[in-house]
Amino acid sequence: xxxxxxxxxxxxxxxxxxxxxxxxxxxLFAPWLAPADPYKASMLRRLAPIGTAGFLLGTDELGRxxxxxxxxxxxxxxxxxxxxxxFAFVIGTAIGLVAGYVGGFVNSAVMRVLDVFYAFPxxxxxxxxSGALGPxxxxxxxxxxxxxxxxxVRVAESVTTQVRRLDxxxxxRMSGAGTASILRVHVLGNVIGPVFVYATGLVSVSMILAxxxxxxxxxxxxPEPEWGLMLNTLRSAIxxxxxxxxxxxAMIFVTSMAFNLLADGVRSAMEIRR
Amino acid sequence: xxxxxALAQPPDRGGPAQPLLSVxxxxxxxxxxxxxxxxxxxxxxxxxxxxYVAKGETLGVVGxxxxxxxxxxxxxxxLVAADAGELVFDGExxxxxxxxxxxxYRRVLQMVFQxxxxxxxxxxxxxxxxxxxxTVHGLSRAAARDRAANLLGRVGLGPALFASRRPHxxxxxxxxxxNIARALAFEPRLLVLDEAVSALDKSVQAQVLNLLQALKAxxxxxxxxxxxxxxxxxxxxxRVLVMYLGIVVELGPVEALFAAPRxxxxxxxxxxxxxxxxxxxxxxxPLGGDPPDPVDIPNGxxxxxxxxHAEPVCSAQRPAWREAAAGHWVECHxxxxxxxxxxx
Numbered sequence: 001x002x003x004x005x006x007x008x009x010x011x012x013x014x015x016x017x018x019x020x021x022x023x024x025x026x027x028l029f030a031p032w033l034a035p036a037d038p039y040k041a042s043m044l045r046r047l048a049p050i051g052t053a054g055f056l057l058g059t060d061e062l063g064r065x066x067x068x069x070x071x072x073x074x075x076x077x078x079x080x081x082x083x084x085x086x087f088a089f090v091i092g093t094a095i096g097l098v099a100g101y102v103g104g105f106v107n108s109a110v111m112r113v114l115d116v117f118y119a120f121p122x123x124x125x126x127x128x129x130s131g132a133l134g135p136x137x138x139x140x141x142x143x144x145x146x147x148x149x150x151x152x153v154r155v156a157e158s159v160t161t162q163v164r165r166l167d168x169x170x171x172x173r174m175s176g177a178g179t180a181s182i183l184r185v186h187v188l189g190n191v192i193g194p195v196f197v198y199a200t201g202l203v204s205v206s207m208i209l210a211x212x213x214x215x216x217x218x219x220x221x222x223p224e225p226e227w228g229l230m231l232n233t234l235r236s237a238i239x240x241x242x243x244x245x246x247x248x249x250a251m252i253f254v255t256s257m258a259f260n261l262l263a264d265g266v267r268s269a270m271e272i273r274r
Numbered sequence: 275x276x277x278x279x280a281l282a283q284p285p286d287r288g289g290p291a292q293p294l295l296s297v298x299x300x301x302x303x304x305x306x307x308x309x310x311x312x313x314x315x316x317x318x319x320x321x322x323x324x325x326y327v328a329k330g331e332t333l334g335v336v337g338x339x340x341x342x343x344x345x346x347x348x349x350x351x352x353l354v355a356a357d358a359g360e361l362v363f364d365g366e367x368x369x370x371x372x373x374x375x376x377x378x379y380r381r382v383l384q385m386v387f388q389x390x391x392x393x394x395x396x397x398x399x400x401x402x403x404x405x406x407x408x409t410v411h412g413l414s415r416a417a418a419r420d421r422a423a424n425l426l427g428r429v430g431l432g433p434a435l436f437a438s439r440r441p442h443x444x445x446x447x448x449x450x451x452x453n454i455a456r457a458l459a460f461e462p463r464l465l466v467l468d469e470a471v472s473a474l475d476k477s478v479q480a481q482v483l484n485l486l487q488a489l490k491a492x493x494x495x496x497x498x499x500x501x502x503x504x505x506x507x508x509x510x511x512x513r514v515l516v517m518y519l520g521i522v523v524e525l526g527p528v529e530a531l532f533a534a535p536r537x538x539x540x541x542x543x544x545x546x547x548x549x550x551x552x553x554x555x556x557x558x559x560p561l562g563g564d565p566p567d568p569v570d571i572p573n574g575x576x577x578x579x580x581x582x583h584a585e586p587v588c589s590a591q592r593p594a595w596r597e598a599a600a601g602h603w604v605e606c607h608x609x610x611x612x613x614x615x616x617x618x
Contacts, residue, residue, distance in 0.1 A: 166393075167388075170385075171387070
């Protein structure tokens, strides 16, 4: 409650939230809001420029309405942005919590293994895993989750290590509570906040990586509308109609920027303790 | 269900003469890395500590920082595993299995920590923090909250006003009162107070000390009171234990120890307190040098390189632990007729 009130006082975060609500709303209600069928092609009206009557944002290289395709494309793009981060958030927090609380050898073993993943640039890791598993949406979801798990674990582990040293955890141990109960009641509650904020910042990265995978032909398959894939197929039209070709990129840019600004806002709104 | 309620009046097993807690040969060392090829070295935090706490008394533990006071407290609470040593609580050995179970031991022995903020979960309300312990021991949620509200009132925090607050909305003194209430919610017999009032302002400190005195009488508690503040220890303690570099160097009744300290280290500690009387101000520093590195413990008497009375025997031979007067024990060659140290 307090968090929302503090967030409401931050104009930048508010603007980002409104923008995101717009994008998510448009994607969610695309079937009712879209002016045309996103799959309906027409050789006659290929690459119509922005502002063409009936096609506000023009048409793509197959003559499909860009407004509709961008709205439908948001569904997959947002899903590919949010789902891997959600998976990584759950898995990574669990691993980081245990590694940080147990400490010692277990901690070193877990963290060194994850360092191996961490050593690869995220794009390279996503492409490599996705390529090994083969193209397809579920495989790119797995690949992206794998990219983010080590990053989330790092944050969760370092916060847990700090919390574990605090006297209230010792006090909880003195109460005779079991380890699972201490972890759940006393440690998790104080670890999850910073990890959540970090994860919000990853959504934009995930969207960009997912678009990148689709662009390379490893993610979503045509004719499915997805921003990264649209960017790829419109690439050949960049000299004919550069503004239309840039639209999916602009969507990726604006949405990921909004996610980042909102994450920043949540981060500063959470700095209340002490 | 109401195991806790049944144990509300704990059985006094061995009678008043049996110590509530006796500690023998407690030892803990920490390995430190000496580089990849360096020799493995150890910090001797607690190096063979033995003492007992009698029923109903307050045993003060003093010493400069780094002498092992807090480690001793954590070893006693079993928050840190000891390398060696034995704990006997009211005649029963404390063990992982058999004897007094750890869970039950930690119910009858509770602890209040120095950092009042760090010892409270920032996400829990004050009432929930106090009620948490009893629920772990099987009390119903409603009964635990009842008990917590009563205890909060008893430590001077009206539940109507304070119950739903979180730690960051309280002052240091109020938080420490919550911590005391939290410890008392277990109906403990021994309360370990690890620098519990050291971080508080003097005026707040006095209030909390008075509260501790009153609670001790009401609940028939025994205190192990750890502090570096000699004034506070003198006010509260019945007996005082002086630690230096991981060992006990002197132990005696509070009045005897403050009036006639036997160990040169205790003498220096007492001389280092503010005199409060200009006529008694001192002209030179009572104690030179820093405490020695607990990695390289001096041979013989651990205090010899800082001691004004050091003689060759002090660096050659560790002094015996002997009773200098009734109930007043000391580890020093000075005043030991059996040692070759010159006697005054």
